[in-house]
Amino acid sequence: MAYERKNIAEMSGYVPGEQPTRTDVIKLNTNENPYPPGEGVIAALHNVSADHLRRYPNPTARGFREAAAEYHGVTPDHIIATNGGDELLRLLVTTFVDPGQVIGTAEPSYSLYPVLAAVQDARIKTLQLDDVWQLPANFARALNKAGAKLAFIVNPHAPSGRLTSVDRLSEMAEQFKGVLVIDEAYVDFVDPDLEHESTELVRDHDNVVLLRSLSKGYSLAGLRFGYGIGRPELIEPMLTKTRDSYNTDVVAQALATAAITHHGQAEETWHKVRRERLRISEQLAMTGCNLVPSQANFILVEVDAAAADGSGAAGVYQTLKDQDILVRYFDQDRLRDKLRITIGTPQQNDTLLKALADLLDVAVD
Amino acid sequence: MAYERKNIAEMSGYVPGEQPTRTDVIKLNTNENPYPPGEGVIAALHNVSADHLRRYPNPTARGFREAAAEYHGVTPDHIIATNGGDELLRLLVTTFVDPGQVIGTAEPSYSLYPVLAAVQDARIKTLQLDDVWQLPANFARALNKAGAKLAFIVNPHAPSGRLTSVDRLSEMAEQFKGVLVIDEAYVDFVDPDLEHESTELVRDHDNVVLLRSLSKGYSLAGLRFGYGIGRPELIEPMLTKTRDSYNTDVVAQALATAAITHHGQAEETWHKVRRERLRISEQLAMTGCNLVPSQANFILVEVDAAAADGSGAAGVYQTLKDQDILVRYFDQDRLRDKLRITIGTPQQNDTLLKALADLLDVAVD
Numbered sequence: 246m247a248y249e250r251k252n253i254a255e256m257s258g259y260v261p262g263e264q265p266t267r268t269d270v271i272k273l274n275t276n277e278n279p280y281p282p283g284e285g286v287i288a289a290l291h292n293v294s295a296d297h298l299r300r301y302p303n304p305t306a307r308g309f310r311e312a313a314a315e316y317h318g319v320t321p322d323h324i325i326a327t328n329g330g331d332e333l334l335r336l337l338v339t340t341f342v343d344p345g346q347v348i349g350t351a352e353p354s355y356s357l358y359p360v361l362a363a364v365q366d367a368r369i370k371t372l373q374l375d376d377v378w379q380l381p382a383n384f385a386r387a388l389n390k391a392g393a394k395l396a397f398i399v400n401p402h403a404p405s406g407r408l409t410s411v412d413r414l415s416e417m418a419e420q421f422k423g424v425l426v427i428d429e430a431y432v433d434f435v436d437p438d439l440e441h442e443s444t445e446l447v448r449d450h451d452n453v454v455l456l457r458s459l460s461k462g463y464s465l466a467g468l469r470f471g472y473g474i475g476r477p478e479l480i481e482p483m484l485t486k487t488r489d490s491y492n493t494d495v496v497a498q499a500l501a502t503a504a505i506t507h508h509g510q511a512e513e514t515w516h517k518v519r520r521e522r523l524r525i526s527e528q529l530a531m532t533g534c535n536l537v538p539s540q541a542n543f544i545l546v547e548v549d550a551a552a553a554d555g556s557g558a559a560g561v562y563q564t565l566k567d568q569d570i571l572v573r574y575f576d577q578d579r580l581r582d583k584l585r586i587t588i589g590t591p592q593q594n595d596t597l598l599k600a601l602a603d604l605l606d607v608a609v610d
Numbered sequence: 611m612a613y614e615r616k617n618i619a620e621m622s623g624y625v626p627g628e629q630p631t632r633t634d635v636i637k638l639n640t641n642e643n644p645y646p647p648g649e650g651v652i653a654a655l656h657n658v659s660a661d662h663l664r665r666y667p668n669p670t671a672r673g674f675r676e677a678a679a680e681y682h683g684v685t686p687d688h689i690i691a692t693n694g695g696d697e698l699l700r701l702l703v704t705t706f707v708d709p710g711q712v713i714g715t716a717e718p719s720y721s722l723y724p725v726l727a728a729v730q731d732a733r734i735k736t737l738q739l740d741d742v743w744q745l746p747a748n749f750a751r752a753l754n755k756a757g758a759k760l761a762f763i764v765n766p767h768a769p770s771g772r773l774t775s776v777d778r779l780s781e782m783a784e785q786f787k788g789v790l791v792i793d794e795a796y797v798d799f800v801d802p803d804l805e806h807e808s809t810e811l812v813r814d815h816d817n818v819v820l821l822r823s824l825s826k827g828y829s830l831a832g833l834r835f836g837y838g839i840g841r842p843e844l845i846e847p848m849l850t851k852t853r854d855s856y857n858t859d860v861v862a863q864a865l866a867t868a869a870i871t872h873h874g875q876a877e878e879t880w881h882k883v884r885r886e887r888l889r890i891s892e893q894l895a896m897t898g899c900n901l902v903p904s905q906a907n908f909i910l911v912e913v914d915a916a917a918a919d920g921s922g923a924a925g926v927y928q929t930l931k932d933q934d935i936l937v938r939y940f941d942q943d944r945l946r947d948k949l950r951i952t953i954g955t956p957q958q959n960d961t962l963l964k965a966l967a968d969l970l971d972v973a974v975d
């Protein structure tokens with residue numbers, strides 16, 4: 246006898262990127278930061294004692310929330326700490342969307358969004374991004390018409406790296422009648438010259454929640470730590486009702502607090518990643534490769550159908566894998582002719598560029 | 611404008627026990643193990659590297675699941691690792707109970723159960739435990755009649771410590787038509803002479819899930835690590851669909867795996883806790899205190915209404931707190947005249963017994 250709910254029985258789960266156990270692979274498939282976490286984080290790790298482990302942690306990660314609030318210039322009641330950004334996404338669905346109601350998003354995007362909708366037995370309304378991965382002009386209006394209670398935008402966009410401006414997001418927040426979630430998992434890698442200050446959106450709108458993650462920007466994918474920034478009225482029901490009562494552990498709280506407090510150490514890695522992003526993008530563009538300007542720590546590269554003896558992007562992915570270089574191939578509409586490649590260290594990137602040059606049959610320098 | 615769902619707006623959240631930041635308090639209020647985690651766990655902590663933190667963890671905690679499977683004599687597909695036992699409780703509700711459907715439980719019990727039901731917009735059917743905290747004989751039949759899809763039993767029971775036998779549980783599993791969850795957060799403290807082998811229930815019944823936690827038995831409350839044991843058909847939808855995709859982090863996985871692998875180190879603490887449980891229970895009983903035999907790492911003590919100058923259990927709780935001794939007082943039916951007291955170290959227990967003797971006006975030796 247099957248006991249699970251009908252919607253659960255009928256849905257498919259999320260499929261994470263490969264996480265090989267070998268450490269000698271050039272791993273450019275799940276957007277980890279190629280540099281280690283800062284010294285402040287390592288010092289915090291060494292400070293964890295047996296007694297910390299033995300006792301319950303602070304239920305709401307109060308210390309972290311205070312540090313994050315100071316960093317963003319808000320009060321701690323604007324912040325919720327979560328077990329990875331994924332937990333925040335789930336809490337948003339649980340808190341703001343009844344079963345049968347509509348969640349809006351744009352495609353292609355993070356494939357977890359429709360999975361979370363299916364778990365809640367909610368419907369999903371998907372709009373297509375335009376040819377250069379921009380949100381359609383009617384995004385908010387179309388979602389209002391569909392009755393959407395919640396919308397997910399990932400910005401910078403994944404898997405393209407395209408950045409939507411704060412002004413444009415502000416217009417959408419103004420128009421959209423539900424809760425607008427801006428998934429900023431990659432925002433730390435935006436060029437500072439762009440002065441992309443998204444926390445303004447929280448000050449100006451009562452329906453915006455920003456998602457931040459320590460996985461990429463702070464080199465802490467192993468730790469599972471994310472947080473949300475929003476008006477206290479939006480944060481409070483997640484913080485006091487729908488969140489698991491001790492959702493973040495004492496080690497993660499300590500390391501995450503250290504990471505935010507010593508953010509200058511992470512910023513050095515952002516700078517290095519941006520410099521490599523520019524270098525690789527330029528090299529690939531010079532050879533005639535098609536790619537959009539990325540503001541994230543990855544690039545989306547179009548692969549000629551003739552590449553890898555006519556096997557295209559899927560073939561290039563597999564051939565790179567055979568050479569111990571992992572990149573990400575998505576078997577879904579609009580992405581089957583592309584590869585998403587995480588920015589690695591200069592050495593890793595050189596190895597990748599050389600391998601690509603052979604496979605794409607172009608002259609990469 | 612309020613954006614949250616009606617059921618969320620109307621519900622109340624779970625209120626965790628006090629977690630003081632001071633470390634010089636005698637903390638007997640949230641059932642932490644008074645002894646530190648074993649050396650194997652501490653060694654695993656020292657082994658965590660910057661590169662572990664930087665990369666994503668294994669999504670399903672495969673290493674831990676293999677270790678736990680070996681410990682329990684099952685295969686890894688019988689095991690799901692969760693971010694504390696609380697996450698497993700939530701996953702069970704999400705996976706097996708539609709909004710509007712019924713969850714069964716017995717009162718008094720873990721106050722998180724009705725909170726999880728409210729988040730899912732499910733209804734809760736509560737039966738009363740009898741005078742000695744035993745499940746009513748009609749538990750399964752009454753829940754079947756109410757159409758319950760899921761039932762939570764905490765065993766040993768909290769807050770009394772009363773143990774229900776495996777035979778009795780097996781009868782209930784046989785009768786109950788939904789998924790029977792046996793929350794064994796405290797089972798490690800059961801006297802081995804009782805030969806309480808609950809994993810038999812998983813072999814004999816397709817509708818049983820056992821919840822285990824490393825918080826108490828393994829002195830790892832700070833770490834947030836629990837797991838479920840059940841038939842693969844019950845575990846699979848939680849493991850592959852409703853669980854957050856990386857629900858446990860790399861540090862927690864490493865420490866939890868070490869804890870289970872070196873379980874002998876934890877077993878020494880269980881023995882010490884049992885010895886103290888017996889000593890305190892006997893001392894209190896000799897003075898005329900009313901308490902049921904506990905198989906957990908706490909005891910539930912009845913407090914005379916005349917105690918603490920007529921302020922009863924609430925007054926005793928407050929007076930102990932003023933003396934830096936924290937115990938748990940529940941302001942709810944059948945518990946307002948009682949205190950739940952965690953078993954501490956011999957020294958902590960002596961301090962508590964002395965303080966209680968003064969307050970209860972009985973001659974505790």
